[in-house]
Amino acid sequence: MRKVLSVMLSVLFLVSVAGAVQALNFTINSTNAVIVLPTTKIVNGQPLHIGEDAITGSKLGALLVLKGIRQVSYSTYVDVPVEYHSVLIEDEDQYYKLNNIDMPDVGVNVGNSPVGDSIVIAVNFSRILYNDTIKKAQFNDRSIEIIFNENTTPLNLGEETNKIVSTVVDGKDTMYIYSYEENSGSKALGETLTVNGWKIKFRDIDTEQEKTLVDITFPSGFPKTETLYKNKYYILYVDANGDEDFEPFDAYPSARIQELLEAGVRKILVFSPTDFFVGIGGTRQVTYTYEYYEKIRMYQDGEVYEGQWVWDIDPENKLFTLYLHIDPENDFPKVTLSEGEMLKLPIDGLNIQPIFTKDENGEITGIEGYKFVRIDKIKKKITVQTTKAEVTDDVNKLIIEDTQLTELPNDKHVIIVGGWVSNKAWTLLEQVYGSSIIQSIKDEVMSKGYVIKILDNPNNPEYKVIILAGKDYTLTRKAVEEFMDEL
Numbered sequence: 001m002r003k004v005l006s007v008m009l010s011v012l013f014l015v016s017v018a019g020a021v022q023a024l025n026f027t028i029n030s031t032n033a034v035i036v037l038p039t040t041k042i043v044n045g046q047p048l049h050i051g052e053d054a055i056t057g058s059k060l061g062a063l064l065v066l067k068g069i070r071q072v073s074y075s076t077y078v079d080v081p082v083e084y085h086s087v088l089i090e091d092e093d094q095y096y097k098l099n100n101i102d103m104p105d106v107g108v109n110v111g112n113s114p115v116g117d118s119i120v121i122a123v124n125f126s127r128i129l130y131n132d133t134i135k136k137a138q139f140n141d142r143s144i145e146i147i148f149n150e151n152t153t154p155l156n157l158g159e160e161t162n163k164i165v166s167t168v169v170d171g172k173d174t175m176y177i178y179s180y181e182e183n184s185g186s187k188a189l190g191e192t193l194t195v196n197g198w199k200i201k202f203r204d205i206d207t208e209q210e211k212t213l214v215d216i217t218f219p220s221g222f223p224k225t226e227t228l229y230k231n232k233y234y235i236l237y238v239d240a241n242g243d244e245d246f247e248p249f250d251a252y253p254s255a256r257i258q259e260l261l262e263a264g265v266r267k268i269l270v271f272s273p274t275d276f277f278v279g280i281g282g283t284r285q286v287t288y289t290y291e292y293y294e295k296i297r298m299y300q301d302g303e304v305y306e307g308q309w310v311w312d313i314d315p316e317n318k319l320f321t322l323y324l325h326i327d328p329e330n331d332f333p334k335v336t337l338s339e340g341e342m343l344k345l346p347i348d349g350l351n352i353q354p355i356f357t358k359d360e361n362g363e364i365t366g367i368e369g370y371k372f373v374r375i376d377k378i379k380k381k382i383t384v385q386t387t388k389a390e391v392t393d394d395v396n397k398l399i400i401e402d403t404q405l406t407e408l409p410n411d412k413h414v415i416i417v418g419g420w421v422s423n424k425a426w427t428l429l430e431q432v433y434g435s436s437i438i439q440s441i442k443d444e445v446m447s448k449g450y451v452i453k454i455l456d457n458p459n460n461p462e463y464k465v466i467i468l469a470g471k472d473y474t475l476t477r478k479a480v481e482e483f484m485d486e487l
Contacts, residue, residue: 024454024486026413026464030065033413035399038422056417056477060468061398063484079377086372088355093126103372107349108154114319119148121345123352123370135364136336137354139343141326146309146347150318153177154347155305163293166315167262173301173313175320176264178293186287188279195292198236198269205284207276212286218244219267233272240264261293268293308332309346322346339364342373349375408432410459418476419445419469429465432458441467450475452483 086103089096098110098121111118127143130136148154150164163180166173187193192201197219204213210230217223218236222244228234233249237260249256253270260268270291279285299311305322310332312321324343325332337343342351351373356364402424408414420426420442430438433455444451450470457463468483470476 026462028064028413028464028487030061030398032411032463033064033398033415034405034409035061035064035415035417036402036405036423036425037399038418038424039401039403056473056480060415060417060480060484063487064398075381075383077379077381080380082376082378084374084376088369088371089123090369091125091128091367096123096125097121098123098372103374105374106372107374107376108347109152114147114149114152117152119146119152119154121146121347121350121372125370128370130367131336132366134336134338135356136338137367137370139324139326139335139337142323143326144324144343144345144352146322146345148320150320153320155322162296163261164320165258165261166313166318166320167264168315169264169300173315174298175300175311175313176261176298177296178261179296181292182289183292184274184287184289186285189284193288193290195269195290196267196294200271202286205276205286207278207284210273210276212273212276216246220244228271228273230273230276233270235260236269236271238266240266242266257291257293264295264298265293266295306346308335351375408457408459408465409463410457411463413464413466414457415466415468417468417480418473419471423469429467432465441469445469445471450479452479 084103084105084107086098089102097112098106099112100106100110106121108119108121109117110121112120114120122145124143124145127140129138129140131138146154150166153162153164161180163178164175165178166175168174183195185193187202189202189205192199194200199215199217201215201217202212203215203225206212212228213225214228215223215225216236219238224246226234226246233251233253235247235249235253235256236245237247238244239260240263247253247256257268257270268291271288272290273286273288275287277285277287299305299313301311301313303311304325305311308325309322310325312323314320324335326334328334335343337354339354339356342353344351353371353373355368355371357366357368359365402416405414405425405428407428416423416425416429420438426438441451441453451467453467455465455467457465466483468476468479470479
């Protein structure tokens with residue numbers, strides 16, 4: 001019987017089930033059903049056509065496997081690259097600064113000078129040559145520069161908000177990059193504010209005198225108790241050597257903050273109580289603001305930011321320049337671009353590409369100019385068609401012999417193929433549903449020739465007991481075929 005099922009599955013898996021109609025009010029497939037076939041061979045000395053029932057049941061089993069395979073669709077979002085191009089910029093040995101007219105979609109605020117929020121992206125075309133030998137554009141040292149001030153950085157420095165400061169350390173121009181955070185809130189008596197290693201516990205809040213007694217725990221674990229007053233400012237910091245300190249101020253200490261940042265302080269917390277009040281239920285509370293700085297990296301003149309992009313730091317004017325560095329003798333190789341190639345700038349998505357001139361034979365003869373190209377990614381919703389398979393991992397468990405069905409499972413549909421003479425499962429049906437109900441089904445088989453009966457499983461009504469039985473094997477086959485037509 002199982003060999004017949006395996007053969008039929010091999011054949012039927014090649015058959016399309018397009019057009020099959022789901023006519024039942026429950027889902028049935030090979031993962032949630034078992035087919036019970038008769039095993040009786042001889043009745044009153046006469047052989048029954050058990051083999052025919054096995055073939056019929058195997059066809060049904062194959063269809064249940066196929067019912068678990070269907071086309072489904074699901075939606076997802078993918079990143080789609082989008083290119084924005086500048087106009088063609090002719091090479092006339094000029095010092096060109098990218099602008100929003102030549103390229104409206106630069107992605108950053110560009111201008112003629114690094115003032116306010118503007119940065120400068122400049123190309124010195126006198127330092128870019130056409131190499132006729134290799135038919136490529138050749139970029140030389142400082143042919144491209146990116147210049148910005150301490151208020152604006154176009155770079156991806158790993159933090160949402162950054163602050164850059166510059167100074168001179170041991171005779172070398174140096175820049176420190178700090179992550180920066182501003183926040184505000186309120187705390188009730190007994191609560192603790194935690195900010196990146198500092199803990200401020202409000203031990204007492206005096207709403208009349210507008211002051212609060214706090215226990216401060218520094219990042220090292222060092223404790224300190226202080227009284228903090230409304231609209232005063234308090235700097236807590238860990239300096240460049242790891243020493244911790246606390247300094248009070250009557251007004252916002254901008255100069256002291258800048259001094260600490262230029263000294264390479266590791267962490268600064270600037271805290272200020274802003275109001276005192278009695279909240280709901282008589283709870284005393286204090287509102288506050290704070291700023292937090294943490295040094296995340298430092299660079300000095302001549303150090304590499306990434307690849308061949310090198311720093312030129314100007315502390316006096318508070319300007320920062322990244323330039324393309326070419327020095328083959330010191331591991332900064334020549335940069336050349338052929339047709340279709342682009343040089344990636346250290347600004348997210350921005351590139352420069354040479355556009356070549358050609359003769360009538362398509363041979364490159366020179367450089368017509370250059371274009372800036374920004375490659376961005378946008379999210380696009382797509383619908384994907386795929387196949388979903390709810391199929392039993394062992395088809396041998398799909399068809400069982402009637403002697404194996406000793407009780408009704410509560411997690412599967414049970415399909416009984418064949419009548420009570422050959423299929424011993426009818427005995428279990430009488431035990432579960434009562435002899436009168438089962439006798440009425442037997443009478444219907446005898447009067448109509450075959451039946452398709454669907455009964456609720458008393459162990460779990462979501463699953464069904466399906467009886468497909470006829471007076472002989474041909475009528476049983478007819479019952480099975482009609483049931484298959486409804487699937």
